[in-house]
Amino acid sequence: MSSCPSLLRPLLAVLLLSCVAPEALAQRVSARDRAAADALVARMDQAESRYRAALVLAANGDPRGADEGNAALEDMEDVIDACVKQRGCPMSDLLASYKRLLKDGIDAGGAGPDEIGDDDELLEADPALATDVPEAVRAARLLGDDNRHVLDRMVRYNPAIQAGIRRWLTDMRPQLMTSYENYQAMRHLMWPEFEKRGLPEALLFGILAKESNGRVHSVSRAGAAGPMQFMPATARRFGLGPDGSGFDTRYDPRSAAEASAAYLNERLRELNNDVELALAGYNGGEGRALRVHRSTGGSGFWNVQAYDQFPPETRDYVPMVIAAAWIYLHPRQFGVTFPKVHAQPAALKLVRPASIYELTVCLGNAGNRDGYMRTLRNLNPRYDAETVIPAGTVLAATARVASLYHRHCEGGPRAELAHALVTADPNAALEGAGPLGTVAVGNVTPVPGVATTVATGRPQPARPRSAQVRTYTVARGDTLGRIAQRHGCNVKQVAAANGLKAPAYALRQGQKLKLVGCSK
Structure with a gap:
């Protein structure tokens, strides 16, 4: 996002600190x-x-708007920091200026152009990319309503949170960056699913990164x-x-976010808007979180009597989110x-x-x-990544991906090369007149041949694939x-053969399934 209102985020931490600083006006000046x-x-x-002028530039698509806005915000940070230390500084007046700035930011939210970074003509973007409210603006709104304690607890800067930040910024930094991308x-x-339900975007990101x-x-x-x-x-x-x-549909990002926001709000309603306990319920079970809340008189997650009732995984999960x-x-x-x-989009x-594999090779990086x-x-x-998707199918992508697809994958040498690489048969590399073996490269399905018995070495007629139970x-x-x-099976037939119950058909990683009546 390149609009100037998104530049308000760095200022929020300074504002939160300044809100609790003692007023310098009470001192002798x-x-x-x-x-x-x-x-x-x-x-x-x-x-x-300067910031108001930057908003105008950004709204007109002038790239100078972002630079001017950044410079103005940095100056405001310096001013607020100096005001906290300066005897007689009218902090309330400076906060009033900041409030006016927030209103300008909200009114102009999303006015700046999207950052595409490519000169190619792109397919039309999804109209669902409506203007949104930057998280810092939303958080500042919460400072003035009845839910201020939710935000305060969410960003509570205690030693457990500090330890979590240290982990994200050291050995877990790659996961943090991957999560962001x-x-x-x-x-x-x-x-939008979290915003519609009044939940902060940072909370969504924290859960997504950890989960x-x-x-x-x-x-x-x-x-x-x-x-x-x-x-x-x-x-x-x-x-x-x-x-x-x-x-x-647990794998669908929009549906998952909608369900997650609804679940969190359900927890917040029964846990007196305690974000830490709501997160503990998300990870350690809603029943446990509610029992802890009631047994400790609503003392909160960080109270030792409540904290000790959660398993180690949950005690780690909450501060990491x-x-x-x-x-x-x-x-x-x-x-x-x-x-x-x-x-x-x-x-x-x-x-x-x-297939998505073929597109990945063709698009490059x-x-x-x-x-x-x-x-x-x-x-x-x-x-699935290896499933061949028919021509004419419309895929969701980004503008960058759509541009690269148009340039490299609709036809031409890279498209042909990608197809050849993905469809390459490792067995074709074997030479000689003897029976072909099977070369294993990654997750390649062996080419069906004529089976032989170990005892006699004589050919054994292979049964049709559909009759085999693999x-x-x-x-x-x-x-x-x-x-x-993938294997040409009937879902209900495989489910019955493996004792899986509808409608969930729940599987676990590493489970062995009998593929009954499958044709591939």
């Missing part, structure tokens, strides 16, 4: 102090004027699935689960520069059949070190519907 305080007020007025590509799908790193096909050992990691039973309560086609949310809101405070993500229509497989999978969760080991992200589609 000398003439020199009064002159210094007046100079700070004048600097704030000038910075406010994945979230930005899905933000237009997920954030799945923003990988929509993530599945836990316990069976929780999707970007927000819903267990099957909880998912059904909030409208998630296998649909008529066999697709598990809040730490990720805190970094998301205040990256500059910790020297964090999040990667620039070209995430403007767009659609691309396949000119030729292709211009503008993204890791390429675009994760983006395509996250935005199109119904498709086994399959459930991999991370698998659903019964996908497995059945």
Whole structure:
């Protein structure tokens, strides 16, 4: 996002600190102090004027708007910091200036142009990319209403949160950056669901980062699935689960965000708006969180009597979610520069059949070190990576991906090369007149041949594939519907053979399935 209102985020931490600072006006003020305080007020007025002018530039698509807005905000930060230390400085007046600035930011929210970073003509973006309210503005709004304690607790800067921040910024920094990149590509799908239900965006990011790193096909050992990691039973309560086609909507980012926001609000209502306890319920069970809340008289998660009743995983989970949310809101405070993500939504229509694997090879990695497989999978969760998608299918993508597809994948040498690489048969590399063996490269299905018995070495006629009962080991992200589609099976027949009950057909990673009546 390049609009100036998004530049308000770095100022929020300073504002929160200044709100609790003692008023310097209560001190005895000398003439020199009064002159210094007046100079700070004048600097704030000038910075406010600069910021208003920057909003106008941004609204007109002038790239100078972002630079001017940044400079003005940095000056305001310096002024507020100096005011806290300056005897006689009228902090209330400076906060009033900031309030006016916030109103301008809200009125102009989303006015700036989207950052595309490519001169190519792109397919029309999804109209759902409506203007939104930057998180800092939303948080500042909460400072003035009855829910201020929710935000205060969410960003509570105690030693447990500090330890969580240290972990995110050391050995877990790669996961933090990956989470940010994945979230930005899905933000237009997920954030509106939290905003509509009055929940902060930073909370969404914190949960997403801790639960799945923003990988929509993530599945836990316990069976929780999707970007927000819903267990099957909880998912059904909030409208998630296998649909008529066999697709598990826990993997759909918009649906998962909607269910997550509804679930959190349900917890907040019964836990007196205690965000930490709501998060503890999200991870450790809503029943446990409610019992702890009642047994401790609503003392809160950080009270030792409440804290000790949660398992170690939950005691780790709560501060880690809040730490990720805190970094998301205040990256500059910790020297964090999040990667620039070209995430403007767009659609691309396949000119030729292709799998997501083939598209990933063809698109390359211009503008993204890791390429675009994760983006395509996250935005199109119904498709397995290896499934060939018919020509004419419209895929959700980003403007960058749509541009690269038009340039490299509709036809031409790179498109042909990508197709050849994805369809390459390793057995074709074997030479000689003897029987062909099987070369294993990654997850390649062996080419069916004529079976032989070990005892005699004589050819044994192979039974038709549909009559064979084979086994399959459930991999991370698998659903019964996908497995059945991949192997040409009937979902109900495979479910019956393996004792799986509708409608969830719950699977666990590593489970052995009998593939009965499958044709592939």
